[in-house]
Amino acid sequence: MKPLGKTAQTLADTFLELAMERGYNAVSYADLAKRLGIRTASIHYHFPTKSDLGVTVLRLYKEATFKAVSATTPDNPQSYRVAFENMLGPVRSLARIDEASCLVGVLGAEFASLPEDIKKDVRVFFNEQEQFLTHLLGEGRTAGAFAFEGEAKDMAKMIASTLQGAILIKKARGDCGYMDSILEDLHRMIMPPSVSTGST
């Protein structure tokens, strides 16, 4: 929606970075203040409460995650594969940072301890991700872009779960290469035999 001011944006960026490493509960205003060289009171000017900050960061994260998704064209099979690859973009970025994992996954892990606003947004994220993937896979299969057995929704759940788990294990093991075989396997799982692995 409305663009953040410079300090607010830096605060959001920093909070995201730390939360992806430690979790929501382990990031304090004091941590952010130290990083930016300001006082904690100044942060409250931009984000009155911690949950305000969390909601904003989650909103930006969601926008970044779904913006990469180009519009698909029913008569062009290739467009579905492009959309799928776009969806993987942020994942591939995260895969290279060994201390970080998906913000939404982290929040999911801490779920019961989160403020109500954030709980809601995490649920919405997973719902929308599943819907997006289900449509992409279902319509893409009809268009001949993908090939797999069973329901599109079940494949969407498989892919979302595998990515989420892999990125988490990658972080805990500090192994940047962990996701390589996973991404290839997922690719193989939905691509017709003719399509080769599109690694970046």
Next chain:
Amino acid sequence: MKPLGKTAQTLADTFLELAMERGYNAVSYADLAKRLGIRTASIHYHFPTKSDLGVTVLRLYKEATFKAVSATTPDNPQSYRVAFENMLGPVRSLARIDEASCLVGVLGAEFASLPEDIKKDVRVFFNEQEQFLTHLLGEGRTAGAFAFEGEAKDMAKMIASTLQGAILIKKARGDCGYMDSILEDLHRMIMPPSVSTGST
């Protein structure tokens, strides 16, 4: 190793329950004291520091997870399938509790904020799980119990990641049925066409 006293055991059980819902950082001695009807000082008698408690709980969790794994018999294909199903036992239990997810996954999500002892144990857990699954799948395939393409290690990573991610998403969405299709899909992924889904 050494069995815990009654209070220590209850403390460990309660900590596990709460940590699987909220994360490690969001469970305090005050929470435990309230639950057991004792004072926080009493908890320090059983577990001097919080990381002592965490390490103990993680050890018990690991033992419960791996104990279900029966010894496999190379000349009996069925024994590999039994071992695989035993491994899924704890997962199926967790799948039915909608507020809970895997302790190790939760700790993985909070990784950078954890005490060093616990970080180490989390890493060891994931390492051993991968090794166990790799051997089970590899030798099981040789024995004719499983059928899949590619390296056993890659399939082990797929399965571990998918389970971890699915159980996390299940918790965030509060959807007990979420894992049903996932477990069936994983089954289908490694079982020869003749073997039907062994649902509990």
Next chain:
DNA sequence: GTCTATAAGATGATAGAC
């Protein structure tokens, strides 16, 4: 083993000056 009492520090947050 459990208690009271207490400490020392962190935490999220506010009021009001500049």
Next chain:
DNA sequence: GTCTATCATCTTATAGAC
């Protein structure tokens, strides 16, 4: 927008009585 000062509360942890 950022600061100082201050707050109430929570957090892990210890000393010592019962």
